[in-house]
Amino acid sequence: GAVVSQHPSWVICKSGTSVKIECRSLDFQATTMFWYRQFPKQSLMLMATSNEGSKATYEQGVEKDKFLINHASLTLSTLTVTSAHPEDSSFYICSALYRSRDTYEQYFGPGTRLTVT
Amino acid sequence: AQSVTQLGSHVSVSEGALVLLRCNYSSSVPPYLFWYVQYPNQGLQLLLKYTTGATLVKGINGFEAEFKKSETSFHLTKPSAHMSDAAEYFCATSFGYKLSFGAGTTVTVRA
Numbered sequence: 001g002a003v004v005s006q007h008p009s010w011v012i013c014k015s016g017t018s019v020k021i022e023c024r025s026l027d028f029q030a031t032t033m034f035w036y037r038q039f040p041k042q043s044l045m046l047m048a049t050s051n052e053g054s055k056a057t058y059e060q061g062v063e064k065d066k067f068l069i070n071h072a073s074l075t076l077s078t079l080t081v082t083s084a085h086p087e088d089s090s091f092y093i094c095s096a097l098y099r100s101r102d103t104y105e106q107y108f109g110p111g112t113r114l115t116v117t
Numbered sequence: 118a119q120s121v122t123q124l125g126s127h128v129s130v131s132e133g134a135l136v137l138l139r140c141n142y143s144s145s146v147p148p149y150l151f152w153y154v155q156y157p158n159q160g161l162q163l164l165l166k167y168t169t170g171a172t173l174v175k176g177i178n179g180f181e182a183e184f185k186k187s188e189t190s191f192h193l194t195k196p197s198a199h200m201s202d203a204a205e206y207f208c209a210t211s212f213g214y215k216l217s218f219g220a221g222t223t224v225t226v227r228a
Contacts, residue, residue: 004160032214043207043218044161093160097214103168106216108153108160 002028004096006109013084013116021079021112023094029074030096034106035067038091050077084116119144119210121191123219131227136180136195138222140208143189150191151209151216152182161207167191178202198226 003026013019023033031052036044048069049057056069066088068080077096081088091113095106124139142148149168153161165176172184182193191208203226208219 006160034215043220044216046215046217049215091158095161104214105163105166106214108162110160111158113158 002026002096002098002105002107004094004107004109006092006094006112008112009110010113011115013114015085015116016083018080018082019084019114021081021092021094021114023077023079023096023109025075025096025098025107028096028098030077030098031074032097033071033077034095034097035069035077035079036093036095038093038111040091044093047079052077081114084114086116089114089116119146119148119212120217121150121208121210121219123208123222125222126220127223127225129225129227130198132200133197136193136198136202136224138193138206138208138224140182140191140193140219141189142191142208142210144210149211150182150184151211152176152180152191152193153207153209153218154178155205155207155221157204164193164206198224200226200228202226 005024007022033050035047038044047062050069050071052071058064071077093111095108121142151166152164164180165174167174167184175181180195206222209216
C-alpha cells in the first residue's frame with residue numbers, strides 16, 4: 001500500500017511557541033490531504049482538508065488562524081500550531097488521498113504526539 | 118448527514134474465540150463503509166471497505182464484514198482472535214472524500 005509519513009513523531013514545546021508538523025506522501029501524489037486530531041481514548045476528529053495550491057477548508061469550530069495549513073506541493077502538507085497552549089496537546093494524524101480512475105482511499109500517517117508545557 | 122455508531126467501547130475475547138465488533142450506520146443514500154485498526158501511538162490502517170457490490174467483504178488479517186441494509190449494520194468479525202488483534206478499531210463512513218469515524222472499540226485478547 002501507499003506510504004504516508006509524518007514528522008516529527010513527537011514534539012514537546014513551551015506554551016506560546018509555534019510548532020510545525022509535516023505530512024508527506026512518499027510514493028504517490030496527493031492533491032488532497034486531511035488533518036485529524038485525536039484525544040486520548042477518543043475517536044479522530046477531522047480538522048481540515050488540505051488542497052494543493054489552494055486554501056485549506058476547515059471544519060466548523062476549528063480556528064484557522066491557530067492551525068495554519070499549507071499544501072505547497074503534491075506530496076507535502078504542513079500543519080502549524082501557532083501560539084500553542086496546553087489544551088492543544090493532542091495526537092495529530094494526517095492522511096493523503098490516493099485517487100485512481102476507479103477508486104480512492106485515504107492513507108494515514110503514523111501521527112504526531114504534541115505536548116505543550 | 119452520514120454517521121456511524123459503534124456499539125460497545127470495549128470488547129474482551131479469549132485467544133481463539135470469535136471477535137465481533139458492531140457498527141450501525143445512518144445514511145440517506147447508499148453509504149461507503151470502512152473498518153480501520155489503530156495500534157497504540159500509530160496511525161490508522163484500513164482493514165476493509167464496502168462500496169458497492171458484494172455485501173460480504175473480506176479484509177486483511179482474517180477480518181470480514183457484512184453490509185446489511187435491512188439492519189443498517191456493518192459488523193466486523195474474525196473467527197479466531199490472535200493476541201496481535203489487540204488494538205483500537207474504528208468504523209467509518211464517507212461523505213465525499215471525507216471520513217466520519219465512530220467512537221472506536223478497544224479490543225483486548227486474553228491468553
